[in-house]
Amino acid sequence: MIMDQKSVIRVRIMGEEYTLRTEASSDHTKAVAEHVDRTIRAIMNGGGAVETLKAAILAALQITDELFRERAANESMTSDIRQLASDIRPLLPPAKRGDDSSAA
């Protein structure tokens, strides 16, 4: 997904073209732009007449909410992985318990 050198990528959101300089790959950047476009359009088509700026702010809120939820889920999964690792560690001889075993 992430590349060593920055590249210039053009994307289109709500009919407007944006030129982005990014280290991410073209496919990833386009997928992000499509997601933003799709979310804004869903909000605008959701109900009532909503102007584009407000719809963009609501889309940003929705995407940020998704981000926070995913971060929490990610942290929970990381915690589960660490717990599983600490459960497995006693089953192994000391030499094979990994770097953290010396600190434990």
Added chain:
Amino acid sequence: MRPEVTAFRELDTLVRNLGDQLAGYRRRALSAEARTRELEQRAESLDEALQAARAEAVVAHTARSTLQVQIQELAQRELTARSQLERAHIAFAAATEAATPQAVESELARENQRLRARLAEAHERTGQLADRVRFLRQQTGLGAER
């Protein structure tokens, strides 16, 4: 590096090590299982040998009992034979003691007298038979008196 990536790599290493460990345990378990089978087979063969030895011991015990009975019987026969031999020795000694020249002569004289008496008796009976034969011939007229 992101924390979840670090945690995942750590878990990945641990799981791989655990897999190696389990593979080692499996090898050891298979080896122990093979060793157990080998020992079971050896125990079975030893058990068969033990049963054969027990059967031989029973046969030997029976033969020993039979031999003991035979030995007792032979000992009893030996006692009987010794007793008979002893009696024979005593009888022989008594006969030897009694067989003096005078005793032999006296016994011979008694025997001679018995034989003479029997001869006289036979002579008398022969005479009686001759008288009867003569009488019968006279009665039938077949012969003359001699």
